[in-house]
Amino acid sequence: MARRKIVAGNWKMNKTPKEAIDLVNELKPLVVSDDVDVVFCVPAINILTVGEAIKGTNINLGAQNMYHEESGAYTGEISPNMLQEAGVKYVIIGHSERREYFKEDDEMLNKKVLKAFEHGLTPILCCGESLTQRKQGIYIDWIRMQIKIAFQGVTADQAKTAVIAYEPIWAIGTGETATSDQAEEVCAAVRQCIREIYDDATAEAIRIQYGGSVNGKNANELFSKPNIDGGLIGGASLKADFGNIVNYK
Numbered sequence: 001m002a003r004r005k006i007v008a009g010n011w012k013m014n015k016t017p018k019e020a021i022d023l024v025n026e027l028k029p030l031v032v033s034d035d036v037d038v039v040f041c042v043p044a045i046n047i048l049t050v051g052e053a054i055k056g057t058n059i060n061l062g063a064q065n066m067y068h069e070e071s072g073a074y075t076g077e078i079s080p081n082m083l084q085e086a087g088v089k090y091v092i093i094g095h096s097e098r099r100e101y102f103k104e105d106d107e108m109l110n111k112k113v114l115k116a117f118e119h120g121l122t123p124i125l126c127c128g129e130s131l132t133q134r135k136q137g138i139y140i141d142w143i144r145m146q147i148k149i150a151f152q153g154v155t156a157d158q159a160k161t162a163v164i165a166y167e168p169i170w171a172i173g174t175g176e177t178a179t180s181d182q183a184e185e186v187c188a189a190v191r192q193c194i195r196e197i198y199d200d201a202t203a204e205a206i207r208i209q210y211g212g213s214v215n216g217k218n219a220n221e222l223f224s225k226p227n228i229d230g231g232l233i234g235g236a237s238l239k240a241d242f243g244n245i246v247n248y249k
């Protein structure tokens, strides 16, 4: 069975609650699609308001991060059960900005992935190499390691529902998109890694996105590749162009 495409907007630290409603209202009619899952990963403070604003639409609610405990003395953090009760379906885990600025490591991300599943949230697990790692020729090894650690203890049934976002760090917010061949090479390697950890059925079911300077012009070529099941979109998710990405065909 063909995998359903998934296009997720990562708003990052943009939009106040009021601005968020304006953006949802602008994008709502542009992201209608029968065959693409659409997700808005909004700042935590906008989750409830955006949740209200997308009622009755095809837009799914997503978060950009969560902690791996249900409650307790973790000042400033948000728990998976809080997200779930607020209507969140997807949660980005291990974005390269969180790895770099907030020192999140693979072991911690594994805990977050397990907790997300425990609370019925679908993780969008990010992986990707730096420019140095690409030049050194170790990018596939690096990404395989990120995946293997993040999926420790995850069952095949859980992994089948997961989303992995391949985001080369050098392509994020730079306007320098990976070529569709470069993106396909890594997404195929990620699928192969999942096949080795689990089996064919899991590898064929899991959805793998490409992220990094995706826009309405390059989405079609990227998403037409056999192992690319959609995209994780930063800058262009804050603009009307997001509608062109969802309707990439």
Ligand code: PGA
Pocket: 010, 167, 171, 172, 173, 174, 175, 211, 212, 213, 214, 232, 233, 234, 235, 236
């Ligand atoms: P970009 O960001 O689309 O602005 O490159 C992608 C991301 O960081 O998820």
